[in-house]
Amino acid sequence: MKRKPVSLGKVELDQPLMTASGTAGYGAEFADYFGLHDLGAVVTKSVAHFEWPGNRAPRLHPTKSGMLNSVGLQGSGVDHFIEHDLPALERAGAKVVPSIWGHSVDDYRVVTEKLAEVADRIAAIEVNLSCPNLGGDHTMFAHDSRLAGQIIEQCERFGVPLWAKLSPNTDLLVDIARAVLAAGSQALTLVNTVSGMAIDIGTGRPTLGTGRGGLSGPAIRPIAVRCIYDVRAALPNAKIIGVGGVVDAESAVELMMAGADAVQVGTATFADPKAPAKILKALNKWADRRGITDWSQVTSAAHRA
Numbered sequence: 256m257k258r259k260p261v262s263l264g265k266v267e268l269d270q271p272l273m274t275a276s277g278t279a280g281y282g283a284e285f286a287d288y289f290g291l292h293d294l295g296a297v298v299t300k301s302v303a304h305f306e307w308p309g310n311r312a313p314r315l316h317p318t319k320s321g322m323l324n325s326v327g328l329q330g331s332g333v334d335h336f337i338e339h340d341l342p343a344l345e346r347a348g349a350k351v352v353p354s355i356w357g358h359s360v361d362d363y364r365v366v367t368e369k370l371a372e373v374a375d376r377i378a379a380i381e382v383n384l385s386c387p388n389l390g391g392d393h394t395m396f397a398h399d400s401r402l403a404g405q406i407i408e409q410c411e412r413f414g415v416p417l418w419a420k421l422s423p424n425t426d427l428l429v430d431i432a433r434a435v436l437a438a439g440s441q442a443l444t445l446v447n448t449v450s451g452m453a454i455d456i457g458t459g460r461p462t463l464g465t466g467r468g469g470l471s472g473p474a475i476r477p478i479a480v481r482c483i484y485d486v487r488a489a490l491p492n493a494k495i496i497g498v499g500g501v502v503d504a505e506s507a508v509e510l511m512m513a514g515a516d517a518v519q520v521g522t523a524t525f526a527d528p529k530a531p532a533k534i535l536k537a538l539n540k541w542a543d544r545r546g547i548t549d550w551s552q553v554t555s556a557a558h559r560a
């Protein structure tokens with residue numbers, strides 16, 4: 256059954272499912288497993304305007320219902336992305352959404368300016384705000400309405416549609432969502448990983464090289480659902496992309512019913528690189544069986560029940 260495209264501000268997606276940033280590299284690696292053009296979009300690993308080595312190992316630690324990571328945004332920088340990764344994604348027919356990060360408001364501005372030079376080759380930019388402000392008091396941009404708003408305001412002027420990706424590790428989520436929308440973000444991506452830690456009881460030391468890391472996978476789905484639900488209740492007209500613990504059609508539907516217009520799949524791809532394509536197929540079957548002609552019939556259903 257053909258359904259209406261999903262509208263996220265100026266961006267339209269043929270399908271309501273995409274990859275989550277950082278869990279599929281820069282995306283083209285996945286072209287060997289399924290047609291990237293079948294997905295709504297491919298959101299890449301976050302890229303800065305500079306090369307960055309990331310965190311010290313170990314960087315990944317599996318948990319019973321997900322994983323902890325402290326990859327630390329390792330990457331070759333935006334020039335390398337534009338020269339090598341973007342063409343590979345284009346060859347695979349993907350709708351490309353680069354994710355960006357930085358240490359300061361100005362870092363975000365610089366990387367956006369560079370991506371604006373290839374604006375006709377990308378659909379939007381996802382702004383990963385879960386990064387410490389090294390130019391200031393080291394608080395996360397995503398935990399501070401003023402700074403989060405400033406970043407979006409600086410980047411918005413280049414004219415590429417922005418999606419602000421927010422953190423669940425704050426009780427100010429709704430305020431921050433309001434601030435980034437007021438500053439010009441066209442959509443919200445909810446949520447990034449949940450701050451966590453694990454200890455190796457043999458050595459008594461943290462399992463990750465950095466101590467703390469980000470928890471992802473099914474363990475965080477109820478947190479993602481609560482965040483999406485709260486933001487949707489406060490901001491009925493916001494465009495929301497849900498992410499956190501999507502592993503099958505049912506979990507994708509759960510995030511949509513909480514208020515997401517579209518969803519992303521991250522950690523599930525570590526167990527099965529074909530997960531995004533398989534989940535999307537199952538999601539469409541789920542909708543076909545129910546005669547759903549428009550994804551908006553699913554989005555926010557929990558608020559109407």
Ligand SMILES: Cc1cc2nc3c(=O)[nH]c(=O)nc-3n(C[C@H](O)[C@H](O)[C@H](O)COP(=O)(O)O)c2cc1C
Binds near residue numbers: 278354472
């Ligand atoms: C190994 C790994 C790397 C990640 N890298 C990024 C990143 O570069 N930028 C970003 O915004 N989120 C990053 N994330 C967070 C995911 O995009 C997603 O928000 C989170 O994992 C929750 O979704 P999931 O449960 O489907 O994995 C990363 C997650 C993992 C597990």
